[in-house]
Amino acid sequence: MNGSYADFVRAETRLQAPPLVPEIRLHLAARATDLWEATEAKLEEKGLPPPYWAFAWPGGRALARYILDNPATARGLAVLDFAAGCGIAAIAAALAGAQSVTASEIDDFALAALDLNCIANGVSVGRHAGDVVALAPAPAWGLILAGDVFYEKPMSERIWPWLKARHAAGARVLVADPGRAYLPGSGLNEIARYDVPTDLDLEDRTIRTTRVLEIA
Ligand SMILES: C[S@@+](CC[C@H](N)C(=O)[O-])C[C@H]1O[C@@H](n2cnc3c(N)ncnc32)[C@H](O)[C@@H]1O
Numbered sequence: 532m533n534g535s536y537a538d539f540v541r542a543e544t545r546l547q548a549p550p551l552v553p554e555i556r557l558h559l560a561a562r563a564t565d566l567w568e569a570t571e572a573k574l575e576e577k578g579l580p581p582p583y584w585a586f587a588w589p590g591g592r593a594l595a596r597y598i599l600d601n602p603a604t605a606r607g608l609a610v611l612d613f614a615a616g617c618g619i620a621a622i623a624a625a626l627a628g629a630q631s632v633t634a635s636e637i638d639d640f641a642l643a644a645l646d647l648n649c650i651a652n653g654v655s656v657g658r659h660a661g662d663v664v665a666l667a668p669a670p671a672w673g674l675i676l677a678g679d680v681f682y683e684k685p686m687s688e689r690i691w692p693w694l695k696a697r698h699a700a701g702a703r704v705l706v707a708d709p710g711r712a713y714l715p716g717s718g719l720n721e722i723a724r725y726d727v728p729t730d731l732d733l734e735d736r737t738i739r740t741t742r743v744l745e746i747a
Pocket of ligand 1: 580583584586587588589590591592613614615616617618619635636637638641661662663664677678679680682686
């Protein structure tokens with residue numbers, strides 16, 4: 532684990548269980564907007580992305596809830612948590628008995644948060660640092676999890692064909708989305724939905740109904 536990234540994560544967060552998923556404890560922002568603004572400013576100075584890793588987004592929490600309640604979804608499988616952020620879905624898959632779990636992230640702070648969060652929950656998760664979409668050939672995952680990933684147009688346009696290709700190659704692909712702008716309008720079947728408590732400042736509302744969807 533890179534010490535300076537981990538030190539930064541520890542200093543800016545508090546170990547806590549996110550609403551909806553009390554089984555998992557994570558290093559998360561103590562007060563959402565304070566940390567978002569403080570950290571975003573600090574990171575921006577260094578040309579780094581905003582601290583997505585300091586929050587368990589509704590998509591990740593819905594996926595974790597679904598997997599913990601339906602452990603057969605992940606049990607015995609090679610699982611990829613794509614764009615894992617704090618790693619909540621990856622940790623749920625590990626707790627559910629996945630054969631292996633890999634979390635992919637392009638943000639080094641998220642990878643440091645992931646490592647700390649795995650230690651806090653006593654699980655082992657591998658990491659893919661960098662853009663897993665560019666890997667050729669793609670590894671043969673049995674299950675791909677993608678929580679809250681359709682929030683930006685360029686990213687959504689890039690990952691949707693990739694996720695469909697992984698499904699065509701044999702992976703089960705679960706997406707969880709709380710109503711982001713660029714969620715594809717077709718090709719996804721709903722398998723669960725949750726009313727996820729959210730921070731009013733971060734999400735403009737206190738509940739986000741979040742659907743778990745499967746590529747059909
Ligand atoms: C809104 S957060 C969601 C995090 C987590 N899945 C959750 O639901 O809590 C989106 C994350 O996607 C990551 N990300 C963006 N593009 C990526 C890519 N090409 N590969 C891996 N991660 C990526 C960002 O760094 C960020 O942590």
